[in-house]
Amino acid sequence: MRLYIGLLHYPVYNKNYKIIASAITNTDLHDLARLARTYGIKKFFVITPLRDQQVLAGRILKHWTTGYGATYNQHRKEALALIAISPSLEETIREISEMEGKKPLIIATDAQKQKTGSLTYSKAVEIIRTENVVMVMFGTAWGLDKEVVDQADFILDPVEGGTNYNHLSVRTAAAIILDRLVGRSPNCSQEEK
Amino acid sequence: MRLYIGLLHYPVYNKNYKIIASAITNTDLHDLARLARTYGIKKFFVITPLRDQQVLAGRILKHWTTGYGATYNQHRKEALALIAISPSLEETIREISEMEGKKPLIIATDAQKQKTGSLTYSKAVEIIRTENVVMVMFGTAWGLDKEVVDQADFILDPVEGGTNYNHLSVRTAAAIILDRLVGRSPNCSQEEK
Numbered sequence: 382m383r384l385y386i387g388l389l390h391y392p393v394y395n396k397n398y399k400i401i402a403s404a405i406t407n408t409d410l411h412d413l414a415r416l417a418r419t420y421g422i423k424k425f426f427v428i429t430p431l432r433d434q435q436v437l438a439g440r441i442l443k444h445w446t447t448g449y450g451a452t453y454n455q456h457r458k459e460a461l462a463l464i465a466i467s468p469s470l471e472e473t474i475r476e477i478s479e480m481e482g483k484k485p486l487i488i489a490t491d492a493q494k495q496k497t498g499s500l501t502y503s504k505a506v507e508i509i510r511t512e513n514v515v516m517v518m519f520g521t522a523w524g525l526d527k528e529v530v531d532q533a534d535f536i537l538d539p540v541e542g543g544t545n546y547n548h549l550s551v552r553t554a555a556a557i558i559l560d561r562l563v564g565r566s567p568n569c570s571q572e573e574k
Numbered sequence: 575m576r577l578y579i580g581l582l583h584y585p586v587y588n589k590n591y592k593i594i595a596s597a598i599t600n601t602d603l604h605d606l607a608r609l610a611r612t613y614g615i616k617k618f619f620v621i622t623p624l625r626d627q628q629v630l631a632g633r634i635l636k637h638w639t640t641g642y643g644a645t646y647n648q649h650r651k652e653a654l655a656l657i658a659i660s661p662s663l664e665e666t667i668r669e670i671s672e673m674e675g676k677k678p679l680i681i682a683t684d685a686q687k688q689k690t691g692s693l694t695y696s697k698a699v700e701i702i703r704t705e706n707v708v709m710v711m712f713g714t715a716w717g718l719d720k721e722v723v724d725q726a727d728f729i730l731d732p733v734e735g736g737t738n739y740n741h742l743s744v745r746t747a748a749a750i751i752l753d754r755l756v757g758r759s760p761n762c763s764q765e766e767k
Contacts, residue, residue: 396647408601412743419735419742454589456741542612542757548649549612550605553749556742557757560750564735 383481384422384509385516387473388413390429392526403522405434410441412552414460420563425463426473438466485514489533492524492547500535502561519555577702578709579615580666581606583622585719596715598627603634605745607653613756618656619666631659678707682726685717685740693728695754712748
């Protein structure tokens, strides 16, 4: 399995569906890094074009990987060591391509059900297992810009919980998605319809 | 399905395995309330014996259910309306018993694998589906006091992601557990070993 995850802070929507660059949050960095470590993800890319936000993320990383945090909590060190800060999706793809010797397939996530052609969890599991280099892309704020989603190789089915409500935080949605993609047997990774 | 969740802030462990009462965090309240709404949970009990913490939780709830937050974000209102503040596990059990006319079965969660007799996800799904009143109990900080865990009717298998790392946040662990218990078909809710 050569699986990567990316958390995009730009371009994403705000509450009024305008494109913005969202702020880095400490909780997202920790929660997603811990998930990445739990599920054997190779690297977790924190993607933001804003220089001050890159500096902020870098400072958090430094604290937990080489600073006081690293001795205070070894488990956090292990998790946060998986984080890489990147200015853009393009640069992230370039970095992964360089490491792996091939371009990653990009799976976008979206809370909305697509009209056509979205990827089921079982199909996604198959793609990840068959030695493809894959990056699953999550959006902050009100979700990934539609243009970015449409450029991805696949758009994953949304998380559904048997109700009409699909307004999870990116932390909990990423947890559920990674568990469905990596955390169980191939026969049981899909929702049967 | 008559499923409840509880988030205990006492008695839980701190980093040095001393029993403490942990602080309420805004993120946990929002993330777990949104999960509860997504997965059709009847009520989400925020359990703390500390009076000032109950007041804090009450203020957060008021903001989002009847204050400015309720008009700012209707989805949060719907989610946070599921929260009830309770001073203790005993009081929570009493409240559920009163609402349901029977005592809930308590399923404790623990990041540690039990030596004997822990509950598989498929068994837990069966219990929840067979018209039992059930409460799944999550711990904050470094996890639920062993005495509380031992008093529960069942202790759920820990979340495992195929690595040796099991240090998730309570938010992401709760997300994965609820998805495994409620979010998929009965045949596919367990990890096959």
